[in-house]
Amino acid sequence: xxxxxxxxxxxxxxxxxxxxxxxxxxxxxxxxxxxxxxxxxxxxxxxxxxxxxxxxxxxxxxxxxxxxxxxxxxxxxxxxxxxxxxxxxxxxxxxxxxxxxxxxxxxxxxxxxxxxxxxxxxxxxxxxxxxxxxxxxxxxxxxxxxxxxxxxxxxxxxxxxxxxxxxxxxxxxxxxxxxxxxxxxxxxxxxxxxxxxxxxxxxxxxxxxxxxxxxxxxxxxxxxxxxxxxxxxxxxxxxxxxxxxxxxxxxxxxxxxxxxxxxxxxxxxxxxxxxxxxxxxxxxxxxxxxxxxxxxxxxxxxxxxxxxxxxxxxxxxxxxxxxxxxxxxxxxxxxxxxxxxxxxxxxxxxxxxxxxxxxxxxxxxxxxxxxxxxxxxxxxxxxxxxxxxxxxxxxxxxxxxx
Amino acid sequence: xxxxxxxxxxxxxxxxxxxxxxxxxxxxxxxxxxxxxxxxxxxxxxxxxxxxxxxxxxxxxxxxxxxxxxxxxxxxxxxxxxxxxxxxxxxxxxxxxxxxxxxxxxxxxxxxxxxxxxxxxxxxxxxxxxxxxxxxxxxxxxxxxxxxxxxxxxxxxxxxxxxxxxxxxxxxxxxxxxxxxxxxxxxxxxxxxxxxxxxxxxxxxxxxxxxxxxxxxxxxxxxxxxxxxxxxxxxxxxxxxxxxxxxxxxxxxxxxxxxxxxxxxxxxxxxxxxxxxxxxxxxxxxxxxxxxxxxxxxxxxxxxxxxxxxxxxxxxxxxxxxxxxxxxxxxxxxxxxxxxxxxxxxxxxxxxxxxxxxxxxxxxxxxxxxxxxxxxxxxxxxxxxxxxxxxxxxxxxxxxxx
Numbered sequence: 001x002x003x004x005x006x007x008x009x010x011x012x013x014x015x016x017x018x019x020x021x022x023x024x025x026x027x028x029x030x031x032x033x034x035x036x037x038x039x040x041x042x043x044x045x046x047x048x049x050x051x052x053x054x055x056x057x058x059x060x061x062x063x064x065x066x067x068x069x070x071x072x073x074x075x076x077x078x079x080x081x082x083x084x085x086x087x088x089x090x091x092x093x094x095x096x097x098x099x100x101x102x103x104x105x106x107x108x109x110x111x112x113x114x115x116x117x118x119x120x121x122x123x124x125x126x127x128x129x130x131x132x133x134x135x136x137x138x139x140x141x142x143x144x145x146x147x148x149x150x151x152x153x154x155x156x157x158x159x160x161x162x163x164x165x166x167x168x169x170x171x172x173x174x175x176x177x178x179x180x181x182x183x184x185x186x187x188x189x190x191x192x193x194x195x196x197x198x199x200x201x202x203x204x205x206x207x208x209x210x211x212x213x214x215x216x217x218x219x220x221x222x223x224x225x226x227x228x229x230x231x232x233x234x235x236x237x238x239x240x241x242x243x244x245x246x247x248x249x250x251x252x253x254x255x256x257x258x259x260x261x262x263x264x265x266x267x268x269x270x271x272x273x274x275x276x277x278x279x280x281x282x283x284x285x286x287x288x289x290x291x292x293x294x295x296x297x298x299x300x301x302x303x304x305x306x307x308x309x310x311x312x313x314x315x316x317x318x319x320x321x322x323x324x325x326x327x328x329x330x331x332x333x334x335x336x337x338x339x340x341x342x343x344x345x346x347x348x349x350x351x352x353x354x355x356x357x358x359x360x361x362x363x364x365x366x367x368x369x370x371x372x373x374x375x376x377x378x379x380x381x382x383x384x385x386x387x388x389x390x391x392x393x394x395x396x397x398x399x400x401x402x
Numbered sequence: 403x404x405x406x407x408x409x410x411x412x413x414x415x416x417x418x419x420x421x422x423x424x425x426x427x428x429x430x431x432x433x434x435x436x437x438x439x440x441x442x443x444x445x446x447x448x449x450x451x452x453x454x455x456x457x458x459x460x461x462x463x464x465x466x467x468x469x470x471x472x473x474x475x476x477x478x479x480x481x482x483x484x485x486x487x488x489x490x491x492x493x494x495x496x497x498x499x500x501x502x503x504x505x506x507x508x509x510x511x512x513x514x515x516x517x518x519x520x521x522x523x524x525x526x527x528x529x530x531x532x533x534x535x536x537x538x539x540x541x542x543x544x545x546x547x548x549x550x551x552x553x554x555x556x557x558x559x560x561x562x563x564x565x566x567x568x569x570x571x572x573x574x575x576x577x578x579x580x581x582x583x584x585x586x587x588x589x590x591x592x593x594x595x596x597x598x599x600x601x602x603x604x605x606x607x608x609x610x611x612x613x614x615x616x617x618x619x620x621x622x623x624x625x626x627x628x629x630x631x632x633x634x635x636x637x638x639x640x641x642x643x644x645x646x647x648x649x650x651x652x653x654x655x656x657x658x659x660x661x662x663x664x665x666x667x668x669x670x671x672x673x674x675x676x677x678x679x680x681x682x683x684x685x686x687x688x689x690x691x692x693x694x695x696x697x698x699x700x701x702x703x704x705x706x707x708x709x710x711x712x713x714x715x716x717x718x719x720x721x722x723x724x725x726x727x728x729x730x731x732x733x734x735x736x737x738x739x740x741x742x743x744x745x746x747x748x749x750x751x752x753x754x755x756x757x758x759x760x761x762x763x764x765x766x767x768x769x770x771x772x773x774x775x776x777x778x779x780x781x782x783x784x785x786x787x788x789x790x791x792x793x794x795x796x797x798x799x800x801x802x803x804x
Contacts, residue, residue, distance in 0.1 A: 030465050039469045046465040051457065054687065058456050062633050063432050063448040067441045067765065075634055102682030104656030105507055112546065128668060133657030133682060136670045140655045144514065144546040151668070223683070231464050232477055232686035253542045254506030255535030263770065266530060266553070268538045280504030280535060281625070283688045284634035285456065363469065368665065 008319050013387035016311065021304050022378055028296040029229075029380040036362045036385045036392075041203060041342050041375025044229030044293070053292035057285055069284070078287040079256075079278055083237060085294045086228065089302055090201060090220070091211040092239050098274045099224065099290065100282055103202060103236040104137040105252070106221040107169070109277060110238060111141040112251030114167035114196050114219065121166035121195070122147040127154045131175050134200055138169050141251075154181075158189050165195040167219070172210065173203035173340030176367060178332040180204075180340055184215040191216065196244075202226060205237075206297070207341035207377070208306045218244055227341065227377055228297075230290035238277055245273055254279030296379055308378035310336035312386050316343050316374065319390035328353070328397040331371060342375040345393070349400045356396035362389040410721045415789035418713065423706050424780055430698040431631075431782040438764045438787045438794075443605060443744050443777025446631030446695075455694035459687055471686070480689040481658075481680055487696045488630065488639050491704055492603060492622070493613040498644050500676045501626065501692065502684055505604060505638040506539040507654070508623040509571070511679060512640060513543040514653030516569035516598050516621065523568035523597070524549040529556045533577050536602055540571050543653075556583075560591050567597040569621070574612065575605035575742030578769060580734040582606075582742055586617040593618065598646075604628060607639075608699070609743035609779070610708045620646055629743065629779055630699075632692035640679055647675055656681030698781055710780035712738035714788050718745050718776065721792035730755070730799040733773060744777040747795070751802045758798035764791040 017023055029045045031037070037045060061073045070076050083097030090097070100106070111124055124142045126135060128151050139149040152160040161168060168190040170181050187197040198219035204210055206227030212220055220239035224230035240248060250270065255261045257278040259269040270276035317330055324345075331344040347353050347370060354366040364374040372393070376386065419425055431447045433439070439447060463475045472478050485499030492499070502508070513526055526544045528537065530553050541551040554562040563570060570592040572583050589599040600621035606612055608629030614622055622641035626632035642650060652672065657663045659680040661671040672678035719732055726747075733746040749755050749772060756768040766776040774795070778788065 030461075032466050032468075035468075037468060043464075043469045043471075045468065046460065051460050051465075054456050054460050055453065058448065058453050058633070058691070059432075062445075063453075064434050066434075066437075066439060066447065067445045067767065069445075069634060101503070101507065102656070102684075104682035105503065105654060108654050116546075131657075132660070132666045132668055135668055136655040136657060136660070137681070139670065140653055144518075144653055146548075225683070231460070232471060233683045233689075234687075235685065236682075251542055251546055252507060252510050253538040254504070255533075255538060258534070258538070264534045266534055266537055268541065279539070280506035280638075281627070281635045282504075283637065283685050285636075285687050285691055286685045287635075289460070289687055365469065 007322060008315060008387060010384060010387055013315065013383040016383040020308065020383065022300070022308050025296065025300060025379050026382065031380060034361050036389045038362065038364045038374040038376065038389055040377030041226050041373065042365055043225055043232055044227060044377060045380050047229050047293040047296045049292040049295050050231065050289050053288050054285065057288040075284045078284065079282045080275060082287055082290055082294070083274065086205070086237050089297060090205050090239065091209060091213050093213055093242060095273050096242050097237050097239045098277055099235050099237045099287060100278050101236055103200065103221050103223045104133045106236045106238040107134055107137045107200065108141040109250060109252050110198055110219045110221060110240070111138050111167060111169060112145065113248040114198065115142065115145045115147050116251060117248050118166035121164055123150050123164040123166060124148070125150045125152070125157070125160055125165045125168045127152060127157055127170055129154055129174055129176065131171050131200065131202070134169065134171055157186065161189050161193050161195060163193050165193060167196040167198050169198045171200040171202065175203060176371060177344050178340045178342040180338055183210070183217065187215050187217050203340050203342070207309055209302045212239055217241065224290050229293040231286065231293065234286050234290050235283060240274060240277060250277045250279070252279050256280055300379070305378045309341040309376050312376040312378065312381060312383065313339060313341065313343050315383060316376070316386050316390045319387060320345065320394055323391060323394035325398045325401040327401045328394065341377070342373055345372045346370050347372060347397050352400050353393065353397045356400065357393050360392045362392050409724060410717060410789060412786060412789055415717065415785040418785040422710065422785065424702070424710055427698065427702060427781050428784065433782060436763050438791045440764065440766045440776040440778065440791055442779030443628050443775065444767055445627055445634060446629060446779060447782050449631050449695040449698045451694040451697050452633065452691050455690050456687065459690040477686045480686065481684045482677060484689055484693055484696070485639060485676065488607070491699060492607050492641065493611060493615050494641050495615055495644060497675050499639050499641045500679050501637050501639045501689060502680050503638055505602065505623050505625045506535045508638045508640040509536055509539040509602065510543040511652060511654050512600055512621045512623060512642070513540050513569060513571060514547065515650040516600065517544065517547045517549050518653060519650050520568035523566055525552050525566040525568060526550070527552045527554070527559070527562055527567045527570045529554060529559055529572055531556055531576055531578065533573050533602065533604070536571065536573055559588065563591050563595050563597060565595050567595060569598040569600050571600045573602040573604065577605060578773060579746050580742045580744040582740055585612070585619065589617050589619050605742050605744070609711055611704045614641055619643065626692050631695040633688065633695065636688050636692050637685060642676060642679060652679045652681070654681050658682055702781070707780045711743040711778050714778040714780060714783060714785065715741060715743065715745050717785060718788050718792045721789060722747065722796055725793060725796035727800045727803040729803045730796065743779070744775055747774045748772050749774060749799050754802050755795065755799045758802065759795050762794045764794050
């Protein structure tokens with residue numbers, strides 16, 4: 001009996017594209033010709049509806065409605081309305097998500113709120129491999145309240161959870177390796193010692209089912225410019241579990257989080273629900289772009305997104321294994337269930353590998369000193385593209401390994 | 403000898419337009435036909451170059467450059483570059499202004515930084531008539547550090563300045579009445595007791611010469627969507643006097659304020675200069691709109707803007723005095739030098755006056771319970787328009803006073 005050919009080929013990749021349940025979604029993005037874009041984990045591609053939406057908000061809303069846009073064009077409610085659009089993508093309920101500020105400001109708000117609500121606990125726990133901005137923001141928030149940021153290795157997290165911990169603050173997907181934290185397990189472990197669980201979803205929202213409600217996560221933040229495709233510097237979102245909203249105070253209060261902002265009351269009275277975490281006037285142009293961008297998720301199941309993401313990653317790893325030189329190694333978990341939607345490769349000349357691939361139209365990114373990162377955005381990538389990218393990256397690394 | 407006719411008429415207003423040094427600037431804005439827009443103190447009009455700039459950043463930069471936009475399209479430097487464009491408008495120097503976040507977040511940063519740098523002083527001083535969001539943000543920042551917000555009447559400010567005060571935090575122009583604080587005098591008085599002086603310039607930036615450097619102001623914040631015409635929810639700016647930048651720490655640190663953000667260093671090391679006050683990824687669509695909006699100030703002297711603003715205000719007050727009913731009274735200082743670029747009127751049915759004027763195409767706004775506010779943006783308003791607006795408002799108030 002002849003051996004079954006299990007090697008990847010462009011034909012085999014194209015066959016997967018033919019069966020791809022998300023194949024019909026790709027036209028929802030404006031994809032430059034000749035580009036294989038594996039950097040949607042840094043900045044998502046431009047969704048088709050955004051140019052017209054931004055034209056409309058600038059020329060028709062701002063230009064013509066002017067100040068009345070705040071009431072007539074739905075600007076005032078945009079932070080909550082967009083939160084409610086993001087909620088199902090991350091497994092949250094209506095009224096649990098708000099879009100405003102930047103991720104680090106949102107993180108400082110929620111860490112600050114947690115510390116203020118847990119006055120007998122003076123520790124914020126995090127892992128040393130957390131995204132540095134989260135380390136800075138959490139340390140800053142802790143310092144303001146005379147609390148401490150406890151930074152431990154990832155493997156020591158469960159042991160480091162004790163009754164001094166007010167909040168455990170982690171990024172669900174490691175930005176270097178793509179490794180997934182055990183969100184359900186760590187949330188349960190935090191709750192066992194009476195701590196709150198806060199997750200940064202920058203690298204997971206829109207790429208995999210987070211299940212905030214299902215797993216009882218208390219707090220979350222995330223950006224909207226990676227897998228949610230909101231555009232460069234689009235605002236962050238924050239999530240506060242509904243049952244917790246009444247207990248927490250916004251440590252950065254501002255008039256739009258007030259119960260009745262247009263009373264111009266000198267006394268702070270927080271709005272009901274998630275809106276109390278809003279501070280000041282939201283960025284309407286950016287929110288409008290994000291609103292149009294989220295149309296790309298209409299009718300899309302996040303489980304289907306995850307299934308394709310896992311297959312794209314496996315394809316990429318297997319082709320690299322087949323074709324890449326020995327010096328090009330997989331730095332991400334090989335088991336799809338332990339990985340977000342990216343694959344990182346190590347190579348002694350990683351920067352040059354990324355540059356050589358970019359010259360051939362394959363965009364990834366380089367993280368010093370030796371990491372090439374490739375992200376897989378299932379809404380706009382095809383299996384054939386990922387196959388071609390893996391071939392090209394392998395060839396680039398081979399020529400640099402000579 | 404016949405009495406000289408000093409009464410206002412449309413002809414007299416048009417004669418002022420003929421001599422208006424800023425008359426040639428009006429075409430820099432897209433002004434809807436038939437609208438007299440006296441709400442530029444809430445949301446400035448749309449500058450002509452913004453639609454094309456936002457189209458370009460969306461379709462060409464985000465859509466085509468994608469992630470490389472951060473380096474190739476100048477996105478990364480935008481917060482400082484735009485700060486440097488705003489600086490001359492408010493009398494600051496290069497490297498003293500940064501555009502990011504919202505006004506209340508920026509205020510919380512600077513109040514927090516001042517309190518952290520003045521550990522022996524536990525009071526933030528403000529006036530009771532400050533914009534409520536500033537009261538909430540300053541109180542929030544004070545609370546986080548166990549400090550106190552001392553709120554006094556405007557007239558009691560000098561007496562309330564003592565050696566417990568870390569920072570005196572005021573809005574230069576009162577949002578209700580348009581009354582100007584004595585910025586040079588209060589700054590000097592704060593310095594006499596060793597306190598820092600912080601001004602919110604939301605209602606002054608772009609409308610009058612602030613002279614931050616000339617008067618030795620230490621800290622400032624402001625929005626960019628009023629007289630700077632950046633669009634709904636465009637980001638705020640913050641100013642830190644150059645000599646003070648090394649002494650202050652950003653209490654909301656984030657990766658883009660790090661000395662070398664792309665080293666992804668776990669240890670926080672603040673960037674040199676104003677950039678340390680940046681927190682996280684800046685909103686590029688909004689910054690691009692603001693960049694194009696600031697073109698409207700090219701070649702414009704802020705002294706010329708102020709001179710026209712004063713004349714527009716005086717014209718408005720004099721016509722209201724002439725034509726308005728006794729029930730319509732001027733709530734702003736009558737002396738132009740004591741007033742920002744708005745005139746507020748009191749009327750028992752103020753909301754109806756504003757609505758009736760709006761029906762005739764004159765847009766002002768209503769502040770409960772009895773205030774009509776009219777702002778004068780000298781870059782796009784004509785004397786004839788302001789004359790017509792005052793006539794219409796007078797007629798509306800007269801009909802409602804019957």
